[in-house]
Amino acid sequence: MIGDISGVKKIYLITGYTDMRKSIEGLMWLIKDVYDLDPYANAAFFFCGRRADRIKVLHFDSTGMTLLYHRLDEGRFRWPRTKSEALEPTRQQLRWLFEGLEIEQKCSISKAKRRDF
Secondary structure, three states: OOOOOOOOOEEEEEOOOOOOOOOHHHHHHHHHHHOOOOOOOOEEEEEEOOOOOEEEEEEEEOOEEEEEEEEOOOOOOOOOOOOOOEEOOOHHHHHHHHOOOOOOOOOOOOOOOOOOO
16 A cells, blocks of 8 residues: 555664655665665655655555655654764654654653652
C-alpha cells in the first residue's frame, strides 16, 4: 500500500535543514552521496525544512519510490538541528517528535526527583 511505512526496518531522521524544494531524485542523492546510505533499503528517511512545519518522508517499497509530504496547520516540529547527520531514532523518539516534543528527553518520571505525598 502506498504510504505504509509500518514494515520498515530502519528509520532515519536527516537532522539540520533540508531544502524542501527537492524532489525524489534530489533527496535520493542526499541519502546516497551525502550520508552514504542506500535509498533502496527497507528504510524511511525523514527530512525537515527551516520552517519546521512540514516534513518529507522517502521510502522504497516493492513497486517503487514513495515521497510522503506532511504539513502542520499549527505549530512546528522540534526537529534536531545540531548538525547535519542521519539519526536512527527509536519508535518512541519518533512518537515524541510527532507529539511536539524533543526526541531527547531530559529526564523521565523515574529519574526526576519524586515527593512522597
